[in-house]
Every structure is written in structure tokens, then in C-alpha cells.
Amino acid sequence: MAFAGSLLLLPEGGSTGPVWLVAALAALAVASEIAGTRFAVRFQLTGSESCYLLAMVVAGTAAGAAIALAVCLAGWLVERYRVQALVVNLAGFVTPVAVAGATFHAMVPDPGAGGAGFVGALLLAVLVASVGNGVIVLTLMAVLDGASLRRTALSARSLLPALGFQVAFIVSTVASYVELGGAALAFVVVVNLAFAYMYRLVIRARDRTREYADLSWGLLSGLIRTLDARDARAARHCAAVAKFSRDIAAASGMGRREQDLAHTAGLLHDIGRFALSDRVMDRGTQLRPDDWKAIRRHPELGADLLQDLGVYGPVAAIVRAHHERPDGRGYPDGLTAEEIPAIAKIVAVAEVYDTLTAPDTYRSPMTSFEALNELRRVAGSQLDPVYVECLAGLMAGQGTAYRHLGDADFAAELDIERRINDAARS
Known part of the structure; x- marks a missing residue:
């Protein structure tokens, strides 16, 4: 003006x-x-x-x-x-x-x-x-x-x-x-000012979207930390799965965008467990058939929560499918190998490996060698064999600190996620 x-x-x-x-x-x-x-x-x-x-x-x-x-x-x-x-x-x-x-x-x-x-x-x-x-x-x-x-x-x-x-x-x-002269200028000014006004609206909408995304991430990280208070394993496990998932995606030849998506899905894969009752979350409780039904719903509940918060669409689909199996016996939708998103297969491998090797799980932790043997045993039925071998290749030459991410830091992985989002939005 x-x-x-x-x-x-x-x-x-x-x-x-x-x-x-x-x-x-x-x-x-x-x-x-x-x-x-x-x-x-x-x-x-x-x-x-x-x-x-x-x-x-x-x-x-x-x-x-x-x-x-x-x-x-x-x-x-x-x-x-x-x-x-x-x-x-x-x-x-x-x-x-x-x-x-x-x-x-x-x-x-x-x-x-x-x-x-x-x-x-x-x-x-x-x-x-x-x-x-x-x-x-x-x-x-x-x-x-x-x-x-x-x-x-x-x-x-x-x-x-x-x-x-x-x-x-x-x-x-x-x-x-x-x-x-002035007559020809009038049309140019009106058109330019109209574009300027529209661009200003676009900038305002972008800023509001950015604020909403920051709010969503703050809420999600708060939910995971609350989940961690109910189950001391939760935040560390999410951080470890995020790190392993990103590294497996890189080792399999995926691009930067897919690696970032794998990291995000790994951080949020268990967000649906927030909806489980305290009795189900208590490790010392004998679970009933109804409890197992509730547990099997957590991928679906997590996906619904992410969609409601407006989180990037593919993340919700990956979270929903991370307990599906190539043989079709997974949950919640019974998908077969061709129907499961590739990154959901990666998250599944990372989650099983961390569950088997971490010191804070329900069972005595396996060594990395024992866990990889177990993953290879179920490859093709429960897990995708390609990503199992990608993980095995990652472990070659790695020390104990990487093979057993017992000190994986959720705050550090969340900070990486924020930097990824900042770079993508800028």
C-alpha cells in the first residue's frame, strides 16, 4: 500500500x-x-x-x-x-x-x-x-x-x-x-496488490500450520512421557526403535525422506498404548483374553490418535501396520507381505530386536547374536527377511552400546525429530 x-x-x-x-x-x-x-x-x-x-x-x-x-x-x-x-x-x-x-x-x-x-x-x-x-x-x-x-x-x-x-x-x-503513464499503471498495481494480499494470506496460513505442528509434537511427546511414567520402558523403547528404524532405512537404500519417516514412526509407534488400562500396563498382572484384545488394538488406536492430531498421514498408516506380519497373521488388519508398508516392516524389525536385547523388557535380555538368530528364524513369517538382514549388517562391527540401546534417550531423539521438521519447513 x-x-x-x-x-x-x-x-x-x-x-x-x-x-x-x-x-x-x-x-x-x-x-x-x-x-x-x-x-x-x-x-x-x-x-x-x-x-x-x-x-x-x-x-x-x-x-x-x-x-x-x-x-x-x-x-x-x-x-x-x-x-x-x-x-x-x-x-x-x-x-x-x-x-x-x-x-x-x-x-x-x-x-x-x-x-x-x-x-x-x-x-x-x-x-x-x-x-x-x-x-x-x-x-x-x-x-x-x-x-x-x-x-x-x-x-x-x-x-x-x-x-x-x-x-x-x-x-x-x-x-x-x-x-x-498512469493509465496503464493502474491495472498493474491492482493485479500486483491482489497477489501481494494472497501471498500474505498464504504466509499467515503457513505460520498457523507451523504453530499447530509444534503443538501436536508437544502433545505427543507429553503423552509418551506420561506413558513412560506408567511403564518405565516406554520412552527408552520408543527412542531405540526410532534410531534403529532410521538406520535400517538408510542401510536398505531408502532416501532421506523415507529415513526421516522411519524415525518419526519409530518414535510414535507405541503411542496407542496410552489408551490401555493401568491393569494391562502392569507387568505383574496375569492378562485375560479381553486384555489381549485391548493390546492388539493399540496400533489402531495410535493411528487414530495421530490422524486426529493432524500428524503427517503416512506416519499413521505405518503405526497402524507395525504389528502386521508377512504371513497375514498380524494385527489389526491381517495384511500380507505385499500390503504392509515397507517402513512398517522396518519398525517391526527394530521393535522386536530392541524387545529381545534391552535390559528393561519382560524377559532376560538376549545377546545381539542370539536376537539376530531369533529374527532370522521368524523371517518370512513374522518379519521381513530383507530388513532383518539390513539390521544384521548394521550390527557387524558395532560395539555393545549400539547393539543394546539400554540408554537410548527419548529427549535426544525427539530433538532430532524437531530439527528434521524445522529443516523441512524452512
Whole structure:
């Protein structure tokens, strides 16, 4: 809106305006900065850049740089963030505008003349200002905070569509005004503002989805920790199954996405046990036929819970199928080998192995060698032989700490999961 307002102040044909025009552009830029839409990481995308780049074109480099300086100071006065960050912003805003302006006016001595050369120079100038701003601010803030440059750059990828739109918006609007005048510009402004409004709605929806996902993960981790209070084995077992599942998926040649999915499903595979009664959860209780029916429902209950919370769809399907068997005698749906999701087969192998080897199970723990022999014995009927052998290959050359994950840490595995989700969403 600030940019649209600034266009009404321009003299016809895009010629250099008087001092009052620069002042009006500065006021609009400051207002836009204060009311700007916030995005991820530590950046803002607002109409202010449009205003000072427009001033750079029609009133000269010094005018554009002065407005960029005013925008930085106004933002700092409102938010009162640390002085070091203000210095970074001044460098990141003013310097690229000065360089872009010098480049543009060297290439186009008379902006009012228009033409293909004008459009090309304008595009180059806007790219120099926008990309230069991002590079300088990203680099200096990462150095200031002691953060990883690579991770900071990856986190900023979500800004690229908005930056691309802003570059196209400024170039098309200014060029249309200079080339065709106000009548032709009106249509371009309306279309661009409509797209800007829709993009803002998309960003808001994405942020709400992110908040909901964080809430869901918080709730799920809380349920597992509560389950752990009822059965001290639960959280450690989930962490171990997650780690083994991810490693088996990698060993079998699956891609990064499938490995991450296996890790997630391993963490959550027993979430349905939360619905079991305390009597069933008590290891010293003699289970009745009805109790076994309840236990056999926990994959189904877990899948339903994950679907209700909106967790990624395939995870629910994997959790539901992790007690299915290749011979069709599993539960809850009696699926056969071809019908069972591959990652559910992996989770099944990881779960059985951990149950046999961990020190906190119902029985005396087996050695890794004994457990692998048992898995091979039931391969083809209860477990998938391909993934049994993948696990056996993993164990070759591994020490006791890996073969018997008695100290598997649910909090650590959950932190890995959060980092995976953060990387995927950025």
C-alpha cells in the first residue's frame, strides 16, 4: 500500500521529483516498515524497499539511500533491538541501495526516456539492492550471534518467493509508469496488490500450520512421557526403535525422506498404548483374553490418535501396520507381505530386536547374536527377511552400546525429530 500511495505522488513520466516528493516517499516507507509483515528468521518484507528504490530511480541515489537510512532508524526506535543489530541493518540496507543506485544511473543517465535498457538496468539495480541486503544481513547477523552460516542461509530459503515477487513488483510497476503513464499503471498495481494480499494470506496460513505442528509434537511427546511414567520402558523403547528404524532405512537404500519417516514412526509407534488400562500396563498382572484384545488394538488406536492430531498421514498408516506380519497373521488388519508398508516392516524389525536385547523388557535380555538368530528364524513369517538382514549388517562391527540401546534417550531423539521438521519447513 505504501508503494501504491507513493506512485500517486510521482510527476508524470517518472521525471525527478522535488524535495517534497522525497519526503513523502520517506514517510510512506517508514509507515510501511512499522506496519510490515514479519517472516521467518530475523527479517521483514515490507513496502519500504519499494519506496526507497523508487526514490533511487526518480530522485537519485542519495535520496534512496537517505530513505533506507530513515527506515532503519525508525524501525529501531519502535522496536528498540540491540545496537549491534542496528549497525548490521544500516550496512545491509544503505550500502546495497547506494551501489544499486550508482549502477542504475551509470547505465541510464535519463530514467524518463524508458526503453529496454531502462528495464534491464532497473532489474539489475533491484536485484543488487535486494540480494545485497539479504547477503549482508545474513552474514553479519550470523557472525554476531555465532551461528552457522549454512544453517542460517537454509533457514532463509522461505524468503525467496517473497523476494522474487517484490523484485517483479517493483520492476513491473516503475517500468509501466515510466513507459506508459498512469493509465496503464493502474491495472498493474491492482493485479500486483491482489497477489501481494494472497501471498500474505498464504504466509499467515503457513505460520498457523507451523504453530499447530509444534503443538501436536508437544502433545505427543507429553503423552509418551506420561506413558513412560506408567511403564518405565516406554520412552527408552520408543527412542531405540526410532534410531534403529532410521538406520535400517538408510542401510536398505531408502532416501532421506523415507529415513526421516522411519524415525518419526519409530518414535510414535507405541503411542496407542496410552489408551490401555493401568491393569494391562502392569507387568505383574496375569492378562485375560479381553486384555489381549485391548493390546492388539493399540496400533489402531495410535493411528487414530495421530490422524486426529493432524500428524503427517503416512506416519499413521505405518503405526497402524507395525504389528502386521508377512504371513497375514498380524494385527489389526491381517495384511500380507505385499500390503504392509515397507517402513512398517522396518519398525517391526527394530521393535522386536530392541524387545529381545534391552535390559528393561519382560524377559532376560538376549545377546545381539542370539536376537539376530531369533529374527532370522521368524523371517518370512513374522518379519521381513530383507530388513532383518539390513539390521544384521548394521550390527557387524558395532560395539555393545549400539547393539543394546539400554540408554537410548527419548529427549535426544525427539530433538532430532524437531530439527528434521524445522529443516523441512524452512
